[in-house]
Amino acid sequence: MDSKFWHDVWDEGQIGFHQSEVNKNLKNHLNLLQSTEHEILVPLCGKSLDMNYLVSENYTVYGVEIVKKAIIEYFDEHKLNYHCEDISTEQNVKFESYTTENNKLQLYHGDFHQFDQLGIKFSAIYDRASMIALPPELREVHAQSLRNLTKKNGTILLITLEYDQSKVNGPPHSLETAEVQSLFSNDFEITIINEEKTKNIGPKFKNNGINFVTQKVYCLKRK
Numbered sequence: 413m414d415s416k417f418w419h420d421v422w423d424e425g426q427i428g429f430h431q432s433e434v435n436k437n438l439k440n441h442l443n444l445l446q447s448t449e450h451e452i453l454v455p456l457c458g459k460s461l462d463m464n465y466l467v468s469e470n471y472t473v474y475g476v477e478i479v480k481k482a483i484i485e486y487f488d489e490h491k492l493n494y495h496c497e498d499i500s501t502e503q504n505v506k507f508e509s510y511t512t513e514n515n516k517l518q519l520y521h522g523d524f525h526q527f528d529q530l531g532i533k534f535s536a537i538y539d540r541a542s543m544i545a546l547p548p549e550l551r552e553v554h555a556q557s558l559r560n561l562t563k564k565n566g567t568i569l570l571i572t573l574e575y576d577q578s579k580v581n582g583p584p585h586s587l588e589t590a591e592v593q594s595l596f597s598n599d600f601e602i603t604i605i606n607e608e609k610t611k612n613i614g615p616k617f618k619n620n621g622i623n624f625v626t627q628k629v630y631c632l633k634r635k
């Protein structure tokens with residue numbers, strides 16, 4: 413899946429993944445993401461309202477998003493002023509950072525899987541509709557980026573979905589616990605902190621004979 417797919421998604425407004433409310437699992441389990449720095453990384457952030465919530469909870473939020481339109485929509489919809497800076501490393505990795513006046517929110521325009529090249533590490537990472545947005549062949553790359561970006565003892569809150577992938581293609585892709593274990597267990601302690609079947613699913617699922625999906629919330633603690 414190349415970035416064109418996501419540019420088309422945003423250009424066509426096909427953003428069914430975007431929630432109009434703050435994610436309840438984030439609210440319920442925010443205590444797991446407490447860190448002394450109060451900084452949090454949101455990979456593949458879109459224009460998620462969860463970022464507003466995290467700022468309101470006194471976090472400095474770093475989001476990474478490959479489609480500039482999503483970033484601009486975020487700032488426009490929340491009437492936030494920002495300044496933009498080009499970032500380029502010696503290895504020619506390029507990002508644009510969009511930062512609010514109070515520096516509490518920094519949205520990086522670029523490929524998340526190169527973000528670790530900037531040398532920033534986090535004690536708290538919130539991965540919702542991010543790992544499961546990617547096709548299976550990119551999971552190891554994504555897991556490697558998350559590993560590189562997490563400080564020792566840092567925590568990732570990872571939200572996944574499981575459903576019968578033989579009936580319908582992603583995204584979102586089904587991600588089984590066995591694969592989460594295989595991707596992360598060398599470097600993280602893994603705890604499932606919530607598991608819930610939900611029928612609150614889009615027509616794509618219902619039209620293909622899927623009546624519910626299982627949402628799982630993992631706490632990954634970096635060893």
Ligand SMILES: C[S@@+](CC[C@H](N)C(=O)[O-])C[C@H]1O[C@@H](n2cnc3c(N)ncnc32)[C@H](O)[C@@H]1O
Pocket residue numbers: 418419429430431455456457458459460476477478479482522523524525540541542545
């Ligand atoms: C399913 S959406 C989820 C957005 C957000 N996490 C949310 O909860 O609303 C996935 C987002 O990741 C972005 N994206 C996809 N691949 C990316 C990459 N390699 N680097 C950064 N962003 C990416 C897409 O443009 C899209 O906005």
